[in-house]
Amino acid sequence: MKRYEQFADKIATLIRQGVLAPGERIPSVRQASQRHGISPSTVFQAYYLLENRGLIKARARSGYFVREHAWRLMEEPRVCVQRADPALVEVSELVFSVLDSLQDTSTVPFGSAFPSPELFPLSRLASSMARGLRELSPDAMITDMTAGHPDLRRQIALRYMLGGVQLPLEELVITNGAMEALNLGLQCVTQPGDLVAIEAPAFYASLQVLERLELKAVEIPVHPREGIDLDILEARLATLPIKACWFMSHLQNPQGASLSDERKRHLYALLKRHRLPMLEDDAYAELYFGSTPPMPVKALDDEGLVMHCGSFSKCLAPGYRVGWVAGGRFASAISRLKLMTTLSPSVPAQAAIADYLQRGGYDRHLRTLRHALETQQTAMLAAADRHFPSDTRITRPDGGYFLWVEFPERVDSLRLFRMALDQGVSLAPGPIFSATQGFQHCARLSYGHPWTERSERAMEALERLLASF
């Protein structure tokens, strides 16, 4: 990371935390240069970058100002504590009916689960695919199926190492996206009827997996910024025979919360005390807006309890279907289960990603991607302020590409979803993120696509629909 980027990130964090408020003047180039001991041209480059990211604005002859963003004005969503008993999940039909309707590519994709494919280096990946296939020995087409492509495994282990996690290669199982990793991991540590602690709101696919495996959900409330409520988790663990937990430690879907390192340590202490296996769903790990990669709970895992699941689907290669799990003590069971169900992810896709990672440029791509997402977030937050009722509550996550919106209680988000679809706008209604049909007046909006005039018009359409409640 270049010096000016580091400096820009520092300023961005101050803006995000509200230390630098909307409309406030930021230090001049000369002041900043003197105060931080960096060259004026570095400061200038940083400010130029922040302007491009939509965070600051130059005013002629007056210097730089924090943009008048909406997003300090709306409050953050409230934590919703539901005291439902553990219960079998029945949400799949609803989720599928929502997902089916998201298929139409002509709609404005606020409901989409993926960022715009335009944000990914697809043509560089195609070149890597060509090279990867050329260099693959014919035998590897068969031998790489069982263990996974060796260079890919090494590259993934290397990234763990750079992030401070020492990982024995044997713990790594390459899978068909993080989705398969999570499925296999959960199957390895549960039996039908078992209790599993999940987040509320939770990623809808985790609810579907619980439903499919006939597991009972114990919902742990998630604070929109700080993540799962560890006190409630601790209380539940003390009274209920919970067999596993499935949490997103970073940029939780849908709210975007990340656990602080201290809270991660607290969480891991709980896991250890209860010998509780954890699926750490870290599909958005690379999409943080700050300058330091977050540490996974897996980094603390000296007992092999954590199955850390990652993927290239959201940050590099959508559609390639390559993910992995660092499976801890369950790695070999997961690997065998994979051999019995899908055998292997596609070998060419693995070879392409291995070649791409080996040639460098991944971190550069990630920085570009993060900046694009941050810019888009700013645009959507500003639009939300202009178009949503003033008592709307909204998240402002430190990464990813989702906003979680708590509309006034009169809004029925499933109805809103259907009405919006008629107007060519999709969104992800709150109840699909709940094992207990909660979050009726909430929705997840994606800013994963470049912000355009069409996006603005879609927000106007939502404004009109919201007025009808």
Place this chain on the structure above:
Amino acid sequence: MKRYEQFADKIATLIRQGVLAPGERIPSVRQASQRHGISPSTVFQAYYLLENRGLIKARARSGYFVREHAWRLMEEPRVCVQRADPALVEVSELVFSVLDSLQDTSTVPFGSAFPSPELFPLSRLASSMARGLRELSPDAMITDMTAGHPDLRRQIALRYMLGGVQLPLEELVITNGAMEALNLGLQCVTQPGDLVAIEAPAFYASLQVLERLELKAVEIPVHPREGIDLDILEARLATLPIKACWFMSHLQNPQGASLSDERKRHLYALLKRHRLPMLEDDAYAELYFGSTPPMPVKALDDEGLVMHCGSFSKCLAPGYRVGWVAGGRFASAISRLKLMTTLSPSVPAQAAIADYLQRGGYDRHLRTLRHALETQQTAMLAAADRHFPSDTRITRPDGGYFLWVEFPERVDSLRLFRMALDQGVSLAPGPIFSATQGFQHCARLSYGHPWTERSERAMEALERLLASF
């Protein structure tokens, strides 16, 4: 298919059926030309092809003769009727210990589940991958995940149509190989504890799937040439609450049996009477040695009971992990289950195969592949005759790349397997094909790799080991 190829296949069938016996003279070019109304040069081309396929031999000044093959001399394996009660399967540990030891690529791969990758058009596929990726719109990386690559779906449906099966496109679900298709299909129609009819001997992966899903196996004996014993199936269906069946109608693994069309009709009548869902595992469908593609049971399916599972892994693109299921009335349930577990097979792999199929040449490749396998089969049968005890029984399947060998009863195939591995030769021991640890003196040998001096030496090694029993 060219005229001379048709004629060659006709002669090959006569040889295979024993109408033309080993050592026997076949009609001269002139006789054949007159008798069949084809030009002498066509006959000559056909004979040249048959010589290349190792079926006939020219002797100077005497004409063409059927080669002195071993394979009419050894008898075919006996049908093994076991009267075990339906039981939960426990075979995975054994299967994995065998599969693990097959990983070593320096062994002679008689135990391998895949043919030699050298037999596949890997570089043409790589070109198709490059073109497929170039032509894929960025959006398709995401939209093609759910439904599958549209051109690939069309190409697969087209091949069904050419094979006489009219298939609504909606029935087709693209999967991570046939393996995922079979897993999903079985999950859709069973609950833990249910009874499932399978073959004996059966493909070991089907046993593992039953074990994983806690299903009970009802073993139906398989005749090494004619396929499953339909009378026994009928009797079992009359007395046991069987919920599904999993059969290979063509080139059954491990024995290579194929059901005649008449027996397929009988089987389908049974399915219909009992409203019994069937997983038709047709992974080897394209590897028949004759000239006419076999008709799947699916062709008879007017009630949507048959889930016909196919794959490109054994005939075109190993390691790409692209298969499918024509799921009948269960298609939508299978599709949803796939969305919940792996989401999608790799989109680039689908695009590559779609491009390859669209550009033609697949059937030409398949003919070359079939001829290679047939030649290799002949070589292995001849070697088996030279090296195995004379009371060995062996199959001579009409396709695929496996021989099923019934050694004299004194031979313990698991011990043989371990001893052979020490000598650098792998094989697949009989008990991994049995829910009830049967087939102790049997083994599956693959002729999927080109026959070389090394293969001969491996057969000699087996000979020495067999002598020790």
